[in-house]
Amino acid sequence: MTKLTTHRVLFCIGINQNFMDSTKEVMGDVWQAFSAMMKGISDLPDVKVLGIMDDDRIMVGPSATAPWTAYIMADVPDIETVIASCDFFRSTPVGDGTYSLWKYAKVEARIGRELVVPS
Template structure:
């Protein structure tokens, strides 16, 4: 009997120019929504977050693709759970308005498998 291996997934998030054009005093609600996104991903059943990465100290401003703004590396139980994580951008409300988080960022999920590092 074989066991199902988790999907090692790199969630790549890219902040849109709509985020970077916000007045400084309006960034807080987006950050609060981003924290809700991270917590929501961590709460999905069967998800194990391996780590996060934000390169905002050496890459400042919006990019149109790679390199992305920030990342989450996690093991997911299946593709449907990865889709549920990505869908959170459509459902999380930013602040008191009617904007969703996807107005301010995109996500791309790269799914694969963990590589074993050989003993050399």
Template sequence: MTMATENKKIRALFCCAVLQNFFDLPGDKIPDVLKATGQLLRTIREMPGVDVLGTMDDDETMVGTSPNGWPWTFYILADVPDRQTAVDICGLFRTSEVGEYRLWKYMRIEARLGRELVMPE
């Protein structure tokens, strides 16, 4: 007898911090980092099995770097098909190019993985 198993997605909160290197950039170089970040977000949304549930940006109420992990600068809440996909999303910061550097020079990311909070009625 074979039972069908349901593949449940993993709920992932990607916490992203802007680093001091971003703030040290000349003004004319800042758009390059913002464009790379926009492309990164589009790439995440297009990844197979990824459902971006929402994003949040703290930039209006938090000014400066996020050196200690909290508060973060922006967040991405997504359902991902597996842990490897979450790892791959984090890896985009290592591979996304911004001029001669990678995005991780200007930002860092940490993923919190869990499941949707469901309470019995």
């Protein structure tokens, strides 16, 4: 069996009711925090973001469970980096910093491996 050198991770992101109940100003602050979180993940050492998908045009309202609102797929070197990626939801301030991103969005990481289809 081949030793894995990276983990294929799907970060499943759900927007919650706190975001839906927010003002347009707070929603703008959340978007800025969301952008900072995504940049934070992509800037972690040896993380390769493979793609980001957002289905907000066909999904309306909060996403408490699957299907989620947005997804980030990345190759990540180790479990510690997966944890560090999720921690951006806990540590990224929104607006004046009274609240962090996790008041408005949640994340669940699915960890696997690249599936190579034999030819």
